[in-house]
Amino acid sequence: MIKVGIVGGTGYTGVELLRLLAQHPEAHVEVITSRSEEGMRVPDMYPNLRGHYDDLAFSVPDVGRLGACDVVFFATPHGVAHSLAGELLATGTRIIDLSADFRLRDADEWSKWYGQAHGAPDLLDQAVYGLPEVNRDAIRQARLIAVPGCYPTATQLGLIPLLEAGLADTSTLIADCKSGVSGAGRGASVGSLLGESSESMKAYTVTGHRHLPEIRQGLQLAAKGPVGLTFVPHLTPMIRGIHATLYATVKDRSVDLQNLFSERYANEPFVDVLPKGSHPETRSVRGSNMCRIAVHRPQDGDLVVVLSVIDNLVKGASGQAVQNMNIALGLEETLGLAHPALMP
Ligand SMILES: NC(=O)C1=CN([C@@H]2O[C@H](COP(=O)(O)OP(=O)(O)OC[C@H]3O[C@@H](n4cnc5c(N)ncnc54)[C@H](OP(=O)(O)O)[C@@H]3O)[C@@H](O)[C@H]2O)C=CC1
Numbered sequence: 001m002i003k004v005g006i007v008g009g010t011g012y013t014g015v016e017l018l019r020l021l022a023q024h025p026e027a028h029v030e031v032i033t034s035r036s037e038e039g040m041r042v043p044d045m046y047p048n049l050r051g052h053y054d055d056l057a058f059s060v061p062d063v064g065r066l067g068a069c070d071v072v073f074f075a076t077p078h079g080v081a082h083s084l085a086g087e088l089l090a091t092g093t094r095i096i097d098l099s100a101d102f103r104l105r106d107a108d109e110w111s112k113w114y115g116q117a118h119g120a121p122d123l124l125d126q127a128v129y130g131l132p133e134v135n136r137d138a139i140r141q142a143r144l145i146a147v148p149g150c151y152p153t154a155t156q157l158g159l160i161p162l163l164e165a166g167l168a169d170t171s172t173l174i175a176d177c178k179s180g181v182s183g184a185g186r187g188a189s190v191g192s193l194l195g196e197s198s199e200s201m202k203a204y205t206v207t208g209h210r211h212l213p214e215i216r217q218g219l220q221l222a223a224k225g226p227v228g229l230t231f232v233p234h235l236t237p238m239i240r241g242i243h244a245t246l247y248a249t250v251k252d253r254s255v256d257l258q259n260l261f262s263e264r265y266a267n268e269p270f271v272d273v274l275p276k277g278s279h280p281e282t283r284s285v286r287g288s289n290m291c292r293i294a295v296h297r298p299q300d301g302d303l304v305v306v307l308s309v310i311d312n313l314v315k316g317a318s319g320q321a322v323q324n325m326n327i328a329l330g331l332e333e334t335l336g337l338a339h340p341a342l343m344p
């Protein structure tokens with residue numbers, strides 16, 4: 001059994017890790033931390049987990065106990081993994097960080113977008129960006145994995161086939177993305193109140209969201225050059241889900257895009273390219289680690305519209321984190337993640 005530690009067990013991504021790992025045949029959660037809920041038993045806080053984790057209680061983060069685990073997930077706000085990663089890596093454990101702490105290659109860029117100094121620039125060289133569809137080989141060797149953000153996962157998976165093939169005009173990419181409110185985390189905030197977020201929809205941070213540099217970094221690697229990207233996130237009245245509508249102008253209309261996408265993801269267990277003409281729904285991935293993609297070229301013009309949907313808490317966070325664990329530890333990649341979505 002793989003011994004698992006989770007730092008930050010009381011947020012949405014922490015409890016989603018618990019839900020997924022409860023079904024994982026090779027993993028056992030040994031430590032789960034919360035400073036505010038120290039001593040509380042997991043099933044007492046999360047009734048959906050009654051019958052699982054009956055002997056597990058939240059404890060304060062302790063490097064000795066976490067370091068005795070084979071893998072430690074960080075499901076914490078940014079900055080926390082910076083402060084503990086160095087000490088933990090020295091114990092020999094692996095770190096899978098769901099926060100943004102190690103996603104950007106450039107520490108100064110990170111400081112600019114996150115509004116604080118980078119707390120562990122010396123570890124950036126060994127951090128691997130955990131998008132398996134791009135970095136699987138590096139993930140196998142990694143000891144420090146940065147799990148991509150939710151918008152970045154949906155957007156990169158939707159645009160990468162066009163960029164890798166050199167088909168898109170890279171100066172005018174557009175990512176028009178919608179998220180459910182769980183993307184904002186479990187902490188109380190006015191914007192997440194039912195009365196504020198239901199029966200309404202709004203764009204936010206149009207001038208620049210902190211996922212912009214992360215998405216751009218990944219797209220530039222795929223395009224092997226600079227990209228111009230406009231990224232507009234929206235908050236929508238649903239709990240889970242990301243819907244990314246992606247626009248790119250193609251240089252060559254003769255290429256069979258359906259074939260391009262199907263071949264690019266033919267061996268990917270968690271990317272499903274839908275038949276021509278499809279419109280994926282967020283509910284078709286709810287609770288699952290799948291990204292469903294459809295590619296369109298309206299009126300046979302040169303503007304391509306890619307539709308990409310994920311569950312922000314699964315492929316956009318905790319499911320992708322478990323997928324990374326499976327790869328890094330040499331397990332079957334789909335272990336504990338093969339269940340279908342909750343809804344059709
Ligand atoms: N929600 C989503 O859809 C997605 C979230 N993410 C990222 O995942 C991370 C977790 O997000 P989310 O699950 O929403 O929860 P929160 O960001 O609300 O994190 C809460 C958890 O972190 C713990 N925590 C907070 N501060 C510290 C600290 N200084 N030291 C140790 N533990 C701390 C909290 O427990 P306590 O304070 O009791 O110790 C709690 O368990 C964030 O970085 C988020 O950006 C990534 C992709 C998608």
Ligand SMILES: CC(=O)N[C@@H](CCC(=O)OP(=O)(O)O)C(=O)O
Pocket residue numbers: 098099100148149150151179180181182183184185233235
């Ligand atoms: C709806 C909503 O508020 N979403 C969050 C993004 C999700 C998130 O938690 O960010 P990371 O993926 O970087 O961890 C936001 O826009 O800040």
